[in-house]
Amino acid sequence: xxxxxxxxxxxxxxxxxxxxxxxxxxxxxxxxxxxxxxxxxxxxxxxxxxxxxxxxxxxxxxxxxxxxxxxxxxxxxxxxxxxxxxxxxxxxxxxxxxxxxxxxxxxxxxxxxxxxxxxxxxxxxxxxxxxxxxxxxxxxxxxxxxxxxxxxxxxxxxxxxxxxxxxxxxxxxxxxxxxxxxx
Numbered sequence: 001x002x003x004x005x006x007x008x009x010x011x012x013x014x015x016x017x018x019x020x021x022x023x024x025x026x027x028x029x030x031x032x033x034x035x036x037x038x039x040x041x042x043x044x045x046x047x048x049x050x051x052x053x054x055x056x057x058x059x060x061x062x063x064x065x066x067x068x069x070x071x072x073x074x075x076x077x078x079x080x081x082x083x084x085x086x087x088x089x090x091x092x093x094x095x096x097x098x099x100x101x102x103x104x105x106x107x108x109x110x111x112x113x114x115x116x117x118x119x120x121x122x123x124x125x126x127x128x129x130x131x132x133x134x135x136x137x138x139x140x141x142x143x144x145x146x147x148x149x150x151x152x153x154x155x156x157x158x159x160x161x162x163x164x165x166x167x168x169x170x171x172x173x174x175x176x177x178x179x180x181x182x183x
Contacts, residue, residue, distance in 0.1 A: 023040060024041075025039050029069050031071050036068035036082060037050070041060060044061050046058065046059070061099070063088065064087055066085070067086070067092065068135055068136065069084045070137075077101040079099035079108075081099055083111075094110075094111045095109060096178075136152075136174070151174060152166040152168070
């Protein structure tokens with residue numbers, strides 16, 4: 001009986017201390033001391049940010065898969081901020097995770113809704129499944145030294161990004177305004 005109790009306690013401890021189940025369709029992006037992990041936990045999309053392998057943000061739920069992710073410094077606080085694509089069955093949106101340094105976490109903001117279907121336009125000769133067609137890129141559109149967000153950009157034959165008739169340009173100043181919650 002004594003051994004049975006010890007065995008049960010051991011099994012319970014092992015179960016409680018075991019690492020979480022791995023995510024399905026897991027993707028990792030490494031940016032120095034930051035790592036962004038996306039995937040699905042059962043049926044829910046998950047996005048997690050680690051700083052020096054310590055979780056500083058995690059969001060589970062919703063009905064969109066996380067697509068491309070890139071970084072920029074939006075609020076100049078020394079912590080990376082992240083721009084991401086959310087892929088829905090019938091469209092995509094662009095959002096950002098902005099650092100809240102005092103709390104060592106992140107806040108999610110929506111930037112552009114329905115980037116694939118908002119405008120009735122063509123990206124010909126490219127199709128939506130074409131690897132050269134990017135949901136968004138960060139580039140300095142207005143040549144002020146700050147990266148802006150451009151949706152539906154094309155990587156041309158020279159390897160440079162260019163806009164299409166479908167592109168939405170969100171300038172850095174507008175991004176910073178959204179992140180600061182100012183009207």
